[in-house]
Each structure stands twice: as structure tokens, then as C-alpha cells.
Amino acid sequence: MSRSDAPAASDAAEDADEEGFVGKGLNRVEDHRILTGRAEYVHDIAPENSQSMGLLRATHAHADIVDIDTSAAEAHPDCALVLTGEDIAAEYNPMPCGLNGISEWALAKDTVHFVGEPVALVVAADRYVVEDLIDLIDVEYETKEAVVDPIDARQDETVLHEELGTNVPDSENMHFGEVEQAFEQADNVVENQYSWGRISGVPLETAGAVAEYDDETDSFEIDCNIQLHTLVDDTIYEPLGYDPDDVALNVPPDVGGSYGTKIAIHRYCTLAAIASQQLGGTPVKYVEDRIENLQGGDMHSSDREYLFRLAFDDDGTIRGIDVNFTDDFGAYPRYPVNQALKPLTNVTNAYHIDHLRYNYELVLTNKTSQTAYRGFGVPQHLYALEMAVDEAARELGMDPYEFRQHNLIQPEQMPYKLPTKNMYDSGDFPAALTRIKELVQEEEQVEDGLLDPDIVEQRREEGKYRGVSYTVHVEPGVSGADWTDRQRSDRDSLSDREMDDVEELPEHLRCELLDDGRLLVYLAADSSGQGHQTIVKQLMSDELGLLPTDIDVDYLDSVEAPTEYGSAASRMAVMLSGAADGLADEFIANLEQLAAEHWDVAESDVTYQDGSVERADGEARLSLVDLAGLDTERDADEQLTRAAYDYQHPVYENEEYEEAFTNKYPVYPTAAFAANAPIVEVDIRTGEVEILKFYTLRDCGTQLNPTIVEGQAHGGIAQGIGAALMEEFAYDDSGQPQAVTLFDYLLPSTKNVPEIEMEHTETPSPFTATGAKGTGEGGMIDGPPAITTAINRALEPFDVVADQVPATPDRIREWLRESDAS
Amino acid sequence: MSSDNGEPIGERPTQEVSMNINGEPVTEAVEPRLKLSDFLRNYVGLNGVRVGCEHGVCGACTVSVDGDLVKSCMMYAVQTDSAEILTVEGLSEDGSLHPVQEAFHEAHALQCGFCTSGFVMSTYDLLKKEPAPSREQAKEHLSSNICRCTGYQNIYEAVDRAAEKMGGAEDDTAAPEVGGDD
Numbered sequence A: 001m002s003r004s005d006a007p008a009a010s011d012a013a014e015d016a017d018e019e020g021f022v023g024k025g026l027n028r029v030e031d032h033r034i035l036t037g038r039a040e041y042v043h044d045i046a047p048e049n050s051q052s053m054g055l056l057r058a059t060h061a062h063a064d065i066v067d068i069d070t071s072a073a074e075a076h077p078d079c080a081l082v083l084t085g086e087d088i089a090a091e092y093n094p095m096p097c098g099l100n101g102i103s104e105w106a107l108a109k110d111t112v113h114f115v116g117e118p119v120a121l122v123v124a125a126d127r128y129v130v131e132d133l134i135d136l137i138d139v140e141y142e143t144k145e146a147v148v149d150p151i152d153a154r155q156d157e158t159v160l161h162e163e164l165g166t167n168v169p170d171s172e173n174m175h176f177g178e179v180e181q182a183f184e185q186a187d188n189v190v191e192n193q194y195s196w197g198r199i200s201g202v203p204l205e206t207a208g209a210v211a212e213y214d215d216e217t218d219s220f221e222i223d224c225n226i227q228l229h230t231l232v233d234d235t236i237y238e239p240l241g242y243d244p245d246d247v248a249l250n251v252p253p254d255v256g257g258s259y260g261t262k263i264a265i266h267r268y269c270t271l272a273a274i275a276s277q278q279l280g281g282t283p284v285k286y287v288e289d290r291i292e293n294l295q296g297g298d299m300h301s302s303d304r305e306y307l308f309r310l311a312f313d314d315d316g317t318i319r320g321i322d323v324n325f326t327d328d329f330g331a332y333p334r335y336p337v338n339q340a341l342k343p344l345t346n347v348t349n350a351y352h353i354d355h356l357r358y359n360y361e362l363v364l365t366n367k368t369s370q371t372a373y374r375g376f377g378v379p380q381h382l383y384a385l386e387m388a389v390d391e392a393a394r395e396l397g398m399d400p401y402e403f404r405q406h407n408l409i410q411p412e413q414m415p416y417k418l419p420t421k422n423m424y425d426s427g428d429f430p431a432a433l434t435r436i437k438e439l440v441q442e443e444e445q446v447e448d449g450l451l452d453p454d455i456v457e458q459r460r461e462e463g464k465y466r467g468v469s470y471t472v473h474v475e476p477g478v479s480g481a482d483w484t485d486r487q488r489s490d491r492d493s494l495s496d497r498e499m500d501d502v503e504e505l506p507e508h509l510r511c512e513l514l515d516d517g518r519l520l521v522y523l524a525a526d527s528s529g530q531g532h533q534t535i536v537k538q539l540m541s542d543e544l545g546l547l548p549t550d551i552d553v554d555y556l557d558s559v560e561a562p563t564e565y566g567s568a569a570s571r572m573a574v575m576l577s578g579a580a581d582g583l584a585d586e587f588i589a590n591l592e593q594l595a596a597e598h599w600d601v602a603e604s605d606v607t608y609q610d611g612s613v614e615r616a617d618g619e620a621r622l623s624l625v626d627l628a629g630l631d632t633e634r635d636a637d638e639q640l641t642r643a644a645y646d647y648q649h650p651v652y653e654n655e656e657y658e659e660a661f662t663n664k665y666p667v668y669p670t671a672a673f674a675a676n677a678p679i680v681e682v683d684i685r686t687g688e689v690e691i692l693k694f695y696t697l698r699d700c701g702t703q704l705n706p707t708i709v710e711g712q713a714h715g716g717i718a719q720g721i722g723a724a725l726m727e728e729f730a731y732d733d734s735g736q737p738q739a740v741t742l743f744d745y746l747l748p749s750t751k752n753v754p755e756i757e758m759e760h761t762e763t764p765s766p767f768t769a770t771g772a773k774g775t776g777e778g779g780m781i782d783g784p785p786a787i788t789t790a791i792n793r794a795l796e797p798f799d800v801v802a803d804q805v806p807a808t809p810d811r812i813r814e815w816l817r818e819s820d821a822s
Numbered sequence B: 001m002s003s004d005n006g007e008p009i010g011e012r013p014t015q016e017v018s019m020n021i022n023g024e025p026v027t028e029a030v031e032p033r034l035k036l037s038d039f040l041r042n043y044v045g046l047n048g049v050r051v052g053c054e055h056g057v058c059g060a061c062t063v064s065v066d067g068d069l070v071k072s073c074m075m076y077a078v079q080t081d082s083a084e085i086l087t088v089e090g091l092s093e094d095g096s097l098h099p100v101q102e103a104f105h106e107a108h109a110l111q112c113g114f115c116t117s118g119f120v121m122s123t124y125d126l127l128k129k130e131p132a133p134s135r136e137q138a139k140e141h142l143s144s145n146i147c148r149c150t151g152y153q154n155i156y157e158a159v160d161r162a163a164e165k166m167g168g169a170e171d172d173t174a175a176p177e178v179g180g181d182d
Ligand code: FES
Pocket: B050, B051, B052, B053, B054, B055, B056, B057, B058, B059, B060, B061, B062, B071, B072, B073, B074
């Protein structure tokens, strides 16, 4: 049914009226199957006769494997298979790493490098027996010195990987503008250290894979919940030693959260595939348990120590920043090494700053390796920057709100090019900062409000200190592909590159018309809760003048889909907008050709509109059902009721971005932004921080689906709260992980997440098809700096600042004890 | 008698359990060490029971046993002999939605959905005990479930909506549907 002849009773049709479905808060199509318990997550996939796989994991942080005795496990009547690192190395390849020159095996060979590193795999019909078998394997270790402290690790006294010869596998010291001069000439310089604890996304669904090897075709089918299955499939087919076309990764429509983390689950997919091959094609299923996930699931993310300097004049003008940090990547520099570089995309946040140095070192230690996590290295940078900004304002005795306002990029400077060559597309940062303060003053700085001065004073007498801070943050969106291998490139020769050398990856969409006139659209990207199916329905409905109910959306596996990027980096709103636009053009052109052929008229004499093609004389019309029938009868190689489109990149052709592209500086062409004002209360006796309310004003350009946008912001803010206050993968001095259950790794619950008061503005992007900007990561990026600067405000009387996150009760008590003022 | 892939358990000891699950009698011989969560998922096929931690924190596995809310990963199947068990699959029939489920849908109270069965069951339990819960009561009751996606705001909204629906009040704030499912 097309929109033109929709029954009046349809809510959806009424709602769309002339304007269309994009921009409406349509309820999600994904929900029904989930709510009724019928969604099939990878944990639910259990082919007949599938066997269960389990992993024996290292108990030491750093040790040589002297001997593995698997005989007792193998003698167990229900044991189907046991493999060790040596078995894998004999037949397969190592897994690719994020940097050149280092190999990581799916099962440790010779040496273990972190607690939880898989050492052997076992397979049996029953998961409970699998656990029995794991207990029957005996490993003899010779322990080595564990490298735990990232700062000490740089001394290379104990080196993790002999072939590298150093624990610092990558570093770069980049200058933009005249930074030394700026620091010399500035009236003041502040310098401080900030520490960001090891955290991660910890999705509620752990990793899982069900692999089946097919002897006849010598190929693999792997159902798994990996993220970016069309991009990172090399991390699986390479270790297996097969071509991309022989290893099909199929991600179920429902994945129980990822937030970047599941990009790196290739070890499990690879091992399940190997086990299936070794068993002659029996399907093998692996589901990571929570302890494995937290302890050694290749799932941790950014763990940084900053030394941050900021130069500024007496009038409050920031002259330059000098950013130095180490990022503890754990045992192997895995795929997301470029998390260290992404902050270049919004390196000055919302401030106009011309001069900067950006100097980082990646460090290897005996901890679980890193993966991506929402924000991809940016939350840490914004935290350090905003803490330094606070410090500068304090130094001048200036109200931090005024200090920030004074330095913001002005709307008339948009699009604004950063010294690091990325650009902000649009936005009015000063207005956002002004508004958020106004809002809080109107709502809370009034009688009986949370910031009513009398109440604030009264609470102080009870030992509870309230604070609020006003900050603006930029959330870079979309990314590109070419820059992501900067650290594997010859950096000295980058300046010789031309645009022709830049290789971007597209976003792919395809569609086919079904016999009944319905349209089936295929996403190449995988999803993990973002509502992509709903968004595609909205976009395609508008493009084709159909109803969302006329459209189904399905997914492609890694073999069916071309190599393309996928859903990460707050990409999909922008990329799907462009892809839907292009796909609809192709599809309409095809249908018009089909109709023109049928009527034997020129293509210019037919017009597609709202689900049918009409002849110019107005005498004839073909519906989608007719067109589907015609195409079947037509009997030609190329079907005209199908179309495919690869949307390249919103700013590939934009000359302003050329320098960023050719130099492999990260390109993130949309700048969503948020002004935040969390109101915190710190109990100085317990050290506990309660966020009383979280005010936020957000702008991500045109909102494709405001309901989904709002949900993303809520979830991001909750994760930001976790990062700022609660979550941390701590290690003891011997490299033993201290957070291996959800009793130790604390996730925010209803007790920790306050009411979120949200306003929206819409400043469309001039660079994207619908004006949308990427916005999947926002709250996680801008939550922590907003909260920590609010804690600074609350604890101002004690001269205490939150220079380490998470700002746990223990830490806050310690800061208060150490402060002179208390 | 079968293990989680349908193959015989073999020599390992088993014990017979009978219970009523979502209104249907079920009898199975299981290993005493089998968790209720695994029993419901792998033996009875109720995959709506999600397993997120297996140590009693996340609440994804929440079901009702004899009218009490239970984290099914923290019980053994043999402990529920002769019990009445209700899972999310038992809330509604023929693919229709229970008012709690409807409310979650309308309020966009789920994203990845992995926590959703647990939250729906907890909300169902809350409204049974307290038909018009305050925000504080809702927060308290739902504090034993973790959601990593939604930041809880829309879940509170769903609780309010469900309470309204179950109290029979008019609810005219529903957003339009995109329709269908795959
Ligand atoms: S799986 Fe039972 S509480 Fe997490």
C-alpha cells in the first residue's frame, strides 16, 4: 500500500501527512519480538547437535607455560575435544593486531600475558560438562615479573613481547600552530595530572559465537554478536587462514548491547570455528560468562594518565594546550589503537584555541587488552581538558562559567576548522551554554529549588556539599576509514599524499521489491539496540512515498555485504541518510526504466511517485505489485526491481577536509554538541556523590527519530555517570584483576542515575543528506567532564578537585583528608 | 532426559522435577546442579529468560516463582519442584502484548532489549503489589535490575504508563507505529 492510498484510519499515515516520517518519534519495529521474549540473540542459537565450547584461562598475569596436561580431560567420557595453543599454532595463523610486528594467538602459546588469557579450549555436548573438563586440565606455569604500572612499564625493565623489544609500541608527538611560542607568551600556565581509570561498556549480553565448518565447501558460517562484521572480518578469516568469502559472519538482528566493545570478540569466533573444523563440521557454540568477560574478555577500554598544560592570558583567553598522555593498552595493542588519535577531532572541545601539542604513548602491561568503547578515547580527553580549564579559571579567580563563555567558538566562525584540520559543521555553543545556565537558575536557584541558597547552606551544615557546573561539549560524528591506519602507516610520507590516495569505506544499502509490492531493504551494518530497522523504514518511506508498514528491513552477512564500515563512531544517522537517499534514486530510476520499457515510451515520459509509476499522458499507471510482476516476466539478467547503493562519505569531496584526509588526521565531519549542568551533592563524611539532577541541552542537527535520539542521550549519560563515579577495572600489584564480578565492577542502577532534564535544539549539518549529525556517543563523552567539574564546584571550600576518575567514595575521602582546608 | 543440546546426559545423576510453567505442566529429569535459568532456556525453550551475569546482580534472568520475583540464575531447577513459574513468555498470548509490555514499547523503554524481560517481570510484580507506585517506589523496586542502554528514564515512564493502563485509565499519548516485525 502506498501512502497515496493509505486508509485514513492509519495512525502512521495521519502522522506522516505532508511532512513524512523522518523527524517523528515513531515507535520501534524491533520491540515486539524482544518484549515477547521471542527475539533470537546469539545466546539463543543452538543448532541441533551443537557442542559447547569452554576456555581454560590463565591464572597468572605473566608466566611461561611449562606444561599443559590435558590427559584427564581427554579421558572424560563426555569430552569431544581439547586444544592448546600449540595445536592452534600448528595449523592456523595468529590474529591480526592494531600495530604491525606483533602476533597474538587465539590460545596462548609459550607465555601468558594477562590473567584470563585463554590457554586451552574444551568441547562437550553440555556446558556443565565443559566446566568439569576445564577443571581437569593441569597447567604448570613459571611466573615472571608482572608489568602493572603503565608509567613504570615505559622503563622496559620487563618487556612483554620480546619481538617488540619495548612496552611502548606506538607514540607520536604532534604540534599544531606555534605551541611553544604560545606557552612562552601567555601570562599564565597551569599544569596538572589527571587519571582516567580502566573502564568499558560491559553490555548486558556477553560475547557469543556459534560456528559451523562445512567440509564440502571448505567454508565457515559463524553466527556471532561481533560489531562491525563487514569491517573486522579479517580478524577471523586471517587466523583461520581462509579467504573472506569462505568465512560468513552473520550477526543476529538483536544484539544485547555493544557500545564498541564487541568489535574485538574475534578470538571467540575464531576458536569456535577452529573447534568445529577439528570436529569435522559439528556446530560449536561458545558463550562467554560474565566473569570471563570482566576478567579477561579482551573488553577493557581506555586507561589513561594525563599530564595537561594550559596557557592563558590574564583576561581569560586560552592561548594553547599541551596534551601528554599514556594509554595502558594491556597485553596486546589491539584494533582500537587509534582511540589515542580520535581526540584530535575535537581537541579544543568547544573553545577557540590555535596552538597545541598532542603527545601520546601507548603502553603495554600484563592486563587484558583494550577494545573500543563509546566515545573512542574522546571522553578521557574532554575530562582532562575541562579539568584544566577549571584549574585555569581558579588560578585567575574567574567564574568558570565566564571563563568558558569567553573562549567559546562563535556561531559565525562555523564551519570551524580546528588546528588539527577536522571541522565543526555548525552550532551555536555560546547560546547553548547561556541557555543551560538560565534553565538551572530558573528551575533550581529559586526557593525550594535544589540550589536554593538557604537549602544549600543547610545541607552543608549536615556535611553535604552541593555544586553545579556549566560546560559545553562537542561530540564528533561519522568518522572515516582512511585515517584509522595512521599508526600502521609511514607517518613521514603522509604529507605527500593526494586525495586519490585516500580510501574511504562506504555505507551500503540494498533493496528488492517483493511480489506482493512490499519493499525489502537490507542493511549491511549490524545493530545492537540503536533501532536501525526503524530508522531505515522512516528514511525509505519518505524517499519513496511509502508507509513504514510497506517496508521490511533485514541484514546481510559479511559475505553478502561488500566491505564497508558499519555502525560505530556515531555514524549511522548520517550514513543511512545518505545511503537511503542514493538507494531511492537508483531504485526509482530502475522502476521508471521498467515502466518505460513496458509502455515503449521514453524514460522521461514516466514518473515515479508514492508507490507507482505514471505515464506522462496520465492514461496509465503501474503499482509496485504490477512492476514486480513485470520484472519477473521480463526475463532479463539484471532485475530492475532491485537496487543497491554505496554512500561514500559526506565530506570526501569537500576541499576544506583535504588536508585532514591526506594526512590521515581523523575526520569526523559532524559536530553534535551538548551543554550540561549536573547538580551534585557530595557527602564529605562518606565521600559519596549523589547526582541530584542532570540538566542537559542537546543538539544533533536534524533528529531522524527524536525518541531514539533521546534514548541514546539517556543511556550515554548513564554510562558517563558510571565512568565518572563507579566503574573501574582495578588491578593489584601482581596483575590480578580486582573487578571480576558485577559486585566489583559497579554498573549504574536506578539508585545512581538521577532524573535527566533534557532540552533539544536542532542546528542541521550543512554537510549531510538530512541535516542529521551523529549522536550515539554523546552522554558518555560529555557526562564525565560535566560531573567532575561539578564535584570541583561542590568541594571548592576544601580545595579538592576530582583529578582521578572514577571519583569513588574512597578516593573522595582520601582527597578530603589530604586537603589542607579540611 | 537430555542435556542442553538434546543429547543424553549419560552417567551423571539426575532428579525428576515437575512444575507448572506459564500454565503448562512440565516434567523433566535434570542434574541437581542445573540452574533454573539454564533449565528454562535450554530444556523448556523459554529464551526470553536472559542470562547476563549468573551471579545475581543484573536481573536479566528474573522470573516469578510461586508469585515471588526470583533471579533464576540463583536457584537450581530442582528447588522449584511443584512450583508455579511465570516467565515473560507467559504474560501474553498469541503474540499480543501485556499492558506492561505495551507500555515499554510506547515509552521506548528498551534499546538492545537484553534486560527487558527482567524489567518487564519486575514491573509486572511491582504493579501487582502496588498498582500506583510513586517514582521512588519504582526506583527501589527496579534497583535489582541493570539496564546498560536506557539510563532508566524511559523505564520509569513505562512503569507510569503501565500503571495507568492497568488501572484502566485512558492513555492517548501513544506514538504512531511503524508496524510489522521480522
Ligand atoms: S543472570 Fe541472573 S541476575 Fe544476572
